[in-house]
Amino acid sequence: GEDVEQSLFLSVREGDSSVINCTYTDSSSTYLYWYKQEPGAGLQLLTYIFSNMDMKQDQRLTVLLNKKDKHLSLRIADTQTGDSAIYFCAEKSAGGYNKLIFGAGTRLAVHP
Amino acid sequence: GAVVSQHPSWVICKSGTSVKIECRSLDFQATTMFWYRQFPKQSLMLMATSNEGSKATYEQGVEKDKFLINHASLTLSTLTVTSAHPEDSSFYICSVPGTSGLETQYFGPGTRLLVL
Numbered sequence: 001g002e003d004v005e006q007s008l009f010l011s012v013r014e015g016d017s018s019v020i021n022c023t024y025t026d027s028s029s030t031y032l033y034w035y036k037q038e039p040g041a042g043l044q045l046l047t048y049i050f051s052n053m054d055m056k057q058d059q060r061l062t063v064l065l066n067k068k069d070k071h072l073s074l075r076i077a078d079t080q081t082g083d084s085a086i087y088f089c090a091e092k093s094a095g096g097y098n099k100l101i102f103g104a105g106t107r108l109a110v111h112p
Numbered sequence: 113g114a115v116v117s118q119h120p121s122w123v124i125c126k127s128g129t130s131v132k133i134e135c136r137s138l139d140f141q142a143t144t145m146f147w148y149r150q151f152p153k154q155s156l157m158l159m160a161t162s163n164e165g166s167k168a169t170y171e172q173g174v175e176k177d178k179f180l181i182n183h184a185s186l187t188l189s190t191l192t193v194t195s196a197h198p199e200d201s202s203f204y205i206c207s208v209p210g211t212s213g214l215e216t217q218y219f220g221p222g223t224r225l226l227v228l
Contacts, residue, residue, distance in 0.1 A: 042116075042205050060187055088155065092216075094166070099146075100217060101191035104155045 006103035011013050012110055018076040020106045022089030023028070027070065029091040034063065034074045037086045037105070045072070076108075084110045114208045115139045122224040124197055133191045133223045135162075135206030143188035146217060147179075150203040162189040162206075183203045191207035196227040 003025045012018045024032065035043040049056045049072070051073045056063045062075040076083055086105040093099040100106050125131050135145055148156040160181055162168040168181035172197045178200075180192040180198040195202050201226050205218035 031216065035219075040222070040224070042221040043207075045216055045218065048216060093121075099158065099161070102155045105153075107153075 004089055004091055004101050004103035006087075006106045007097075008104060009107050010089050010109070013107070014079060014081060014112050016079055018079045018083070018108055018110075020074045020076075020087050020089075020108065022072040022074075022103055024070050024089070024091045024101075026091055026093070026101070031092050032063075032065065033090045033092075033100070034061075034073050035102075036087040037088065039085075044086060047083060058103075064108065078109075079110050081110050081112075083107050084108055113209060115214050116208050116218050116220040118204075118206055120222035120223060121221060122226075124226045124228065127172065127197055128195055131191070131193045131196055131225060133206075133225075134219055135189045135191070135208075140208075140211065142189075144167060144209055145183060145189040145190050146207045147181065147189070148205045148210075149196075149208065150205060150222075152203075156164045156205060160210045162191075164189075170182075177181055177204065196225070197225055198227045201225055201227045 006022045021083050033048045034046045036041050040106045049060050060077045064073045086107050088105045089103040090100045093101050117136045119134045145162040147159045150156050158171050159174045162181045162183040164183045169174045183189045203222050205222040207219045210216045
């Protein structure tokens with residue numbers, strides 16, 4: 001079945017880069033997404049990558065996609081305390097209209 | 113992206129009562145909306161797909177008589193938790209599919225439900 005896995009926790013020092021990893025199982029996924037959730041809030045679409053791309057950069061964010069290994073990563077450069085949040089990796093399910101399959105989320109803690 | 117609101121943002125109720133949560137798409141019409149629940153420190157679990165003008169589609173294991181969904185208009189879907197119990201306490205989030213071709217979803221801010 002469809003499954004998305006992420007490491008649960010990452011701690012980084014302010015100013016360093018953060019790398020959050022994700023693996024997925026559905027090789028037919030057309031889009032893969034990264035969402036950010038701040039405490040007590042809904043999910044905010046952070047960035048996405050189309051399956052025929054290897055990399056996408058958007059300001060401090062870099063998404064890398066290894067389709068062969070079904071591995072997705074999100075790199076945040078110059079991590080700030082405001083980046084502390086939970087980051088969810090998601091893939092579009094092949095089975096339903098815009099149905100997304102989410103990973104468990106990676107809690108990013110940024111310390112001084 | 114779409115602007116999605118939810119009301120209330122949090123609610124506390126007694127066991128056995130029913131609670132209604134509203135999800136509104138503020139800036140465009142949505143024939144489909146999604147309802148998720150999220151337990152503390154866990155991922156989102158899709159509960160059901162709300163369809164305007166027809167019955168909702170529930171995910172396996174979700175009781176349709178327990179979680180009533182009504183998609184009354186193109187901008188409003190409601191989730192009613194009937195005869196709530198403490199185990200229904202959770203964070204309920206709705207989302208609206210995007211129309212830009214990204215096939216993504218735009219999420220509401222969530223409703224935290226606490227059943228005493």
